[in-house]
Amino acid sequence: MLEGKNLVKRFGGLTAIDNLDFYIDEGKITGLIGPNGSGKTTLFNLITGYYKPDQGIIKFKGRPITGKKPHQILKMGIVRTFQIVRPFLSMTVTENVAVAALYGRANLNSMKEAIQYSKKWIEFCGLESKTNTPARELTLVELKKLEIARALATEPEVMLIDEVFAGLNPSEVDQAVETIKRIRSELGITIFIVEHVMRAIMNICDHVIVLHNGKKIAEGTPVQVATSPPVIETYLGKR
Amino acid sequence: MEKSFKFFLIVTLLLGLITILPAPTFFFVALATAFLYAGYSESWNIVGGYAGYTSLGHGALFGLSAYFVALLLQHFGTSPLLTIPLGGLLCIIIAIIIGYPTMRLRGYYFALATLSLPIIFGAVVVSFPDITLGGRGVSNIYITEIPFELRPQIYYMIFLLYMAVCATVAYMVERSKFGMGLVAIRDDEVAAEACGINTTKLKVEAFIISGFLTGIAGGFYGTYLTYISPSTAFGILPSIIPVLMAILGGRNTWLGPIIGGIVLDLLRQYISYTFPGVLNTLIFGGILIIFTILFPEGVVGMIKKGNLVDVLNKYKYRRIGHTQSR
Amino acid sequence: MTTVEILIQTIINGILLGGIYACFGIGLSLLWGVMRVGNFAHGAIAFIGTYLFYGLLTSFGIDPILSMLLPIPLFLVIGVILYRLILNPVYIRVRPEDFEMSAMLSTFGLSLAIESILSLKWGTDILTIPSSSLKYLRGTSITFGPIFITSQGLLSLSLAVSSMVLLHLFLTKTHLGLAIRAVSQNREMARALGANIQNIWLLATGIACILASMAGIAMSLTYAFYPQGYIIWNIKAFIVVTLGGLGSMVGMFLGGLILGISENLAMTLLPSFFSSFFPHINVLPLGFRDVIALLIFLIILLIRPQGLLGRGS
Numbered sequence: 001m002l003e004g005k006n007l008v009k010r011f012g013g014l015t016a017i018d019n020l021d022f023y024i025d026e027g028k029i030t031g032l033i034g035p036n037g038s039g040k041t042t043l044f045n046l047i048t049g050y051y052k053p054d055q056g057i058i059k060f061k062g063r064p065i066t067g068k069k070p071h072q073i074l075k076m077g078i079v080r081t082f083q084i085v086r087p088f089l090s091m092t093v094t095e096n097v098a099v100a101a102l103y104g105r106a107n108l109n110s111m112k113e114a115i116q117y118s119k120k121w122i123e124f125c126g127l128e129s130k131t132n133t134p135a136r137e138l139t140l141v142e143l144k145k146l147e148i149a150r151a152l153a154t155e156p157e158v159m160l161i162d163e164v165f166a167g168l169n170p171s172e173v174d175q176a177v178e179t180i181k182r183i184r185s186e187l188g189i190t191i192f193i194v195e196h197v198m199r200a201i202m203n204i205c206d207h208v209i210v211l212h213n214g215k216k217i218a219e220g221t222p223v224q225v226a227t228s229p230p231v232i233e234t235y236l237g238k239r
Numbered sequence: 240m241e242k243s244f245k246f247f248l249i250v251t252l253l254l255g256l257i258t259i260l261p262a263p264t265f266f267f268v269a270l271a272t273a274f275l276y277a278g279y280s281e282s283w284n285i286v287g288g289y290a291g292y293t294s295l296g297h298g299a300l301f302g303l304s305a306y307f308v309a310l311l312l313q314h315f316g317t318s319p320l321l322t323i324p325l326g327g328l329l330c331i332i333i334a335i336i337i338g339y340p341t342m343r344l345r346g347y348y349f350a351l352a353t354l355s356l357p358i359i360f361g362a363v364v365v366s367f368p369d370i371t372l373g374g375r376g377v378s379n380i381y382i383t384e385i386p387f388e389l390r391p392q393i394y395y396m397i398f399l400l401y402m403a404v405c406a407t408v409a410y411m412v413e414r415s416k417f418g419m420g421l422v423a424i425r426d427d428e429v430a431a432e433a434c435g436i437n438t439t440k441l442k443v444e445a446f447i448i449s450g451f452l453t454g455i456a457g458g459f460y461g462t463y464l465t466y467i468s469p470s471t472a473f474g475i476l477p478s479i480i481p482v483l484m485a486i487l488g489g490r491n492t493w494l495g496p497i498i499g500g501i502v503l504d505l506l507r508q509y510i511s512y513t514f515p516g517v518l519n520t521l522i523f524g525g526i527l528i529i530f531t532i533l534f535p536e537g538v539v540g541m542i543k544k545g546n547l548v549d550v551l552n553k554y555k556y557r558r559i560g561h562t563q564s565r
Numbered sequence: 566m567t568t569v570e571i572l573i574q575t576i577i578n579g580i581l582l583g584g585i586y587a588c589f590g591i592g593l594s595l596l597w598g599v600m601r602v603g604n605f606a607h608g609a610i611a612f613i614g615t616y617l618f619y620g621l622l623t624s625f626g627i628d629p630i631l632s633m634l635l636p637i638p639l640f641l642v643i644g645v646i647l648y649r650l651i652l653n654p655v656y657i658r659v660r661p662e663d664f665e666m667s668a669m670l671s672t673f674g675l676s677l678a679i680e681s682i683l684s685l686k687w688g689t690d691i692l693t694i695p696s697s698s699l700k701y702l703r704g705t706s707i708t709f710g711p712i713f714i715t716s717q718g719l720l721s722l723s724l725a726v727s728s729m730v731l732l733h734l735f736l737t738k739t740h741l742g743l744a745i746r747a748v749s750q751n752r753e754m755a756r757a758l759g760a761n762i763q764n765i766w767l768l769a770t771g772i773a774c775i776l777a778s779m780a781g782i783a784m785s786l787t788y789a790f791y792p793q794g795y796i797i798w799n800i801k802a803f804i805v806v807t808l809g810g811l812g813s814m815v816g817m818f819l820g821g822l823i824l825g826i827s828e829n830l831a832m833t834l835l836p837s838f839f840s841s842f843f844p845h846i847n848v849l850p851l852g853f854r855d856v857i858a859l860l861i862f863l864i865i866l867l868i869r870p871q872g873l874l875g876r877g878s
Contacts, residue, residue, distance in 0.1 A: 048433070070432040079433070086430035088423050089662065090491065099423045102416045103435035109416055136660075154435055293666060340867045347603060347665060351803055352866050355859035362856040426662075475796070479673075486670060521681035527674030528651060531667050535659040 001026040001190055002047070002078070002158055007056035009042055009214075016042040017053070018214035024158070029184055029191040031201045031222070034211035035234060040194045041083060043211070044160050047192075048080045049073045060158070075105060077157035081164060083194075085143045087135040094118050094131045096146055097153045104154025118153060125149040125179060141172050148179065158190045159183065165197040177203050202226070210234075243494060244410050251403045258392045267391035269508055270501075271398045271463070275456060277500025278402035280484035281409050281493070282452030287482060288490035289418060290445045291425025293346060295478055296353030297453055299337075299360045300330040302472030304457035306364060309377040309467055319382045323458035330454030331447050338446040342439065354478070361473030376468025380461050394463055401459070402497065405452055409493040412448070421445055422491075480504075487530050489537025498539055574712045575833045576826055581718035583818075583825025585783050588725035589798055590805030590817045591732055592776030597806060598749035599769040602652060602668040607777050608799025609676035609683075610643060612792070614778025615785040616683055622698040629699050633724070633782055640778045644771030651675060652770060653763070676795070683792040691791045699786075717787045724783040728776060733814050735772075745769055797855050804862045824858055831857040 002024040009017040016039045024030050032040050045051045047058055049070040057066045065073055088096050097118035101108050108114045122131055125145040130138065138146065144164055151159055161180070165173050177200055183189050195201050201208060201222060208225045210218040217230040225231055258267075279301070287293050304326035311317040341352050364371045371377075385393050412418040420441045423431040432438055457477075461467045471477075480503075481496070488499020506526070510519045534541055593607045614636065621632035651671050659667045696703045696717070704716035736742035747755040748765045756762055784790065784798060801824065809820030832854050 050429075050432075069437075071435045071437045074433065074435040082430070082433070086427045086433075088426035088430065090422060090426050095419070099419055099431070099436070100434045102419060103423075105435070111414060111416070111419065114416075114419075150434065344866060348807065348866055350669075351807060352863055354800070355863055359856055359859055359863075483670070486666065517681045517684040520677050520684075524674040524677030524679075524681065527677065528671045531671040531674065532651070532654045532658060535655070535663055535667050 002058075002060050002192070004043075004047070004058045005056055007043075007046060007058070008054045009039075009046060009051060010054055016214050017046065020056070020211075020214065020216055022209055022216065024190060024192050025207065026190050027184070027188065028206045029180070029193065029204050031205035031208040032192065032194045032211060033196070033201060033208060033225075034217075037213075038211040039214040040211055041162060042214075044080055044162055044194065047073075047160060048078060071103070074154060074156075077105065077155075078160065079104075079151045079154045079156035079158070080160035081147045081151050081162055083162040083166070085140075085147050087138070087143055087146055089136045090134070092132050092134050093122060093127055093138070093146055093149075096135055097121055097149050100150045100153035104156075106153065106155050118149075121149040121153045124152060124182075126175075140167055144168070144176070145179075148183075152183070152187070152189075156189055158192065161191060161193040163194055163196060165195060165200050170199075173197065173200055176200070180204055241410075244406075247406060247494070247497070248403070251399060255396060255399055258396055264391050267395040269505065271391070271395045272508070273501045273504040274395070274398035274402040275460065275463075276480060276484060276504045277497045278398065278405035279453060279456040280481035280488070280496035280500040281402070281405035282449050282456070283481035284409060284485040284490060284493075284496045285412060285421075285452075286442075286445050286449040288485050288496070289412065289421040289425065290442060291346065291421075292342075292442070292445075293350045293482065294353040295350050295482060296356035297449075297481055298473060298476070298478030299353075299356035300334060300450055300453045301457035301460070301477045302357060302364075302467075302469075303333060303360060304330050304454035305461035305467050305472050306371065306377070308458040309380045309461045310371065312380055313372070313377055318384070319380070319458065319462050320384060323455060323462075326458040327451040327454035330450040330457075334446040334450030335443060338443060342442050357473040357475075357478050361469045364469050364473065374469060376466055376471070377461075378466045380465050380467065382462045394459075397459060401455065402500075406493055406497055408448065408452065409496070413493050417441065417444065483527065485537075487527075487534065487537055489539030489541075491536070492539050495537045495539040499537065502538075570711050571833060572830075575829045577712065577714055578718070579826030579829040580822060581714070581722050581787070581825070582829065583822035584722040584725040585780065585787070585821070586801050586805050586824050587809075587818045587821025588728055588776070588780040588783050589802035590809060590821055591729055591814065592773040592780060593802045594806045594809070594817055595732070595745075595769055595776065596773040599745055600652065600656075600766050601665060602672070603665065603803070604773065605669055605672040605799065606647070606675040606679065607672075607773070607802055608795035609679035610640075610647075610774050611777040611781030611784070611798065612683060612790065612795040613643070613679060614640065614781035615790055616687055617778070618782045618785060619687075619692060619694060622694060626698065629701075633779075636778060637775055640774040641771040644774035645767060647675070647774065648767045648770040652766070676799070680792050680795065687792065689791055689793070691789050691794075693789045694785050715787070721783040721786045724779060724786070728779040728783075729814060729818060732772075732776065736814075741768060800855075801858060804858060807862070808865060824861070827861050828854045828858050831861075 004020060004022050007017050007020040008015070020039075020043070022043075032043065034040055042051065046053050047065075049065070049068050049072065052067050057064050059065065060073075060076060060078060063076075065076065065078075068076075088099065091099070094115055098111065098114035101114040101117045102111075106117060108117060119131070122128055125148050127142060127145050127149060130142060135143070135146065148161075148164070165176060168176060180191060180193070181204060184191055193201075193205070205222055208220065208222050209216055210225055210228075210231050212230075212234050217234065218225050218228045220228070254270075283294065283297050287297075304323075307326045307329055308319050308322045311322045312319060337356065341349055344352055365373050368374070412421070420431070420436050423434065423436055424438050424441060428438055457472075461472075464471070481500075484499040484503045485496040486499070487503060488497065489495025507523065510522050514522060589607070589611060592611075593604060596602050596604050596607075617636045617639070618632050621627045621635065622629060627635070652668065655667050655671055656664060699720075704719075706713045706715045707719070708714075736746055744755070744760050744765055745768065747758070748760060748762060748769075752762065755765075780798075780802075805817060805820045805824060807820075808823060809816035809818070
């Protein structure tokens, strides 16, 4: 459904993505892991149009999307969340989600409709008690929920989730895992998730890609990947 | 419709009716410029307040339109009534031409870049004195259709109308999908793109609206003063005044620039008449400092949030340990 | 003069001017780096330095070097006032995202106030430092054939360079300097490591004001001045900071040089009808060289939005 071939991205002298191929199956939850600096967020930025690859192409449902702008890619059905949350601080929770409802694929036109429509997503993420709270007053967990709700309101087919578990305690992690599973099972959205928290990855993903220095060093089911020698070497060092 | 907007329209109507009454001339004169600046500030606010792109160079468009109207009258005798709307259109074109490249700049750099625009325009004007009459300025700018004795009242009405139009535009923008998009851009442009907002398109649209209204203001201003020069048209005042008014009145609201505009302009007039020469700059500067400290969100902004009480409580926003510091 | 000689002269003049620009830039850059404050009053404070220098020299006949050094403690005080009265209150009361703008506005108000006070005391006439009061610092120009370097120009440049060198030494070799650099780079971390941010900011403001005064004095050694004249130097300071990027003394110096040299080159090379001076009307006290500077600035901003040597963020 979403694939990339021969992707290269350099920043000055640093090659962040080095001849990378990837393939995301529809309806699956695919994980992307790797040490810090291995290029995970860069890949997300490439897919969603924030960076242009120096080489290679990215295709979505068979159509090339390389070089398109973020809002265009969004309208085609790919949404992303941000590692460091990016709420619209001057707005309330509802207004935040309403922006996505207005400018996402739902393409609503009136504020009234947008606010009405947003309720559904706010509830899905468990933020009902905070609908009229200004975003600047939310806790980190609530902000992450908001980020997800806003992404959902754009009616995506594919959702790119960037390190959403960072900073959550174990029970919050479990809650988040549940929500993500529901996104796939109830809404049919394909998920591509970057994560460090192993517990979450093992729990959720059908398929995992491992990145190191911009290259793919392993791929497979969570168990396969966890036991593959290159991965062990990268995370634990050579014996 | 919001209650305060209804109230505003009614007040505007009443103010308009005053023209029939035999009020003293200075009443019309004093309020005329106040209304003009209030409307001009409102139009600035669309780009500077809602979208968050603090332009310090709107004076460039203001002066450009003023000169356009003045010169066409001077050289070809074209009536300002015709050229003022054209001036607005000209400003749209220039706003787009300048807007596209400068839009990429981050807030602070955008402010600096726009700051240089009126200076450059002023320099160009002075450099071609054959066309623009250079540093001497252009005089005798009149809308001949307006009878001389009725000038105060008529300009009062014109600017009142202008202010009402700008306020209505801002009010409608604020409530629309477009307005939400602009505020999203202001809060976080990257996130806005991620929500599907075509930031470039929205910004250009904001520039167009703001540019047109600014051009109208500039065009009329020249005919009101009957004289413009590079320093009045492209000096620092037409660029900085709408900014101050919007910020001190409240950037996030439609009412802010209106209140800020009227109050600040009346204040400015009062100060220039009461205190001699240089002293009024001192007072103005002092007021600016005090207002920025006491009313960071503008007067209207703080009233809305019910924060007037907090103004007295100095440590409300103390942010040692604030988690969202950037 | 041959073309080459004219060019060399132009470049030399550009270097002299660039040094002054750079000097204006460092104080601004310091405050911007440490506190994220775009101090619009920087130029005005520089002019306080100018006028104090002028006053000490002409009214009291004080030795020129003393006149440069004596006001320094005063500028520390000015820095304290600036911080305690304006910057800190604004920081405390304003939302983080509004801070930049509020700081800009309030310092702009301050610059208006300073400008009017200077006008009250010294009037609006254009003044210069009489070379007689410079006593032993007055020298003759150095000449290489037809090319000359004015002694005032050299004085300005030396003052500018000394300030920069001293600042650099302070920032790299002293404990306080290290603290300032830490806060500029990573406020939270520095705080976690025990730095008292408020005090660091206070110190940085004081130093920035001293640097501003040095820039003002350096400028006055070569150029004429009047109360409203600070505006264009202020803008040039911002240009230099933007060109040179942050946190880089070298970048600042280069930025200043580029600005100074390009201005002069443009003035020399462009056809003469472009270089007619404006009459000095109070709100538009500019010459065409300033327009060139702004155009260069605009072009560079558009090509490279993060400044020439800056780390874009």
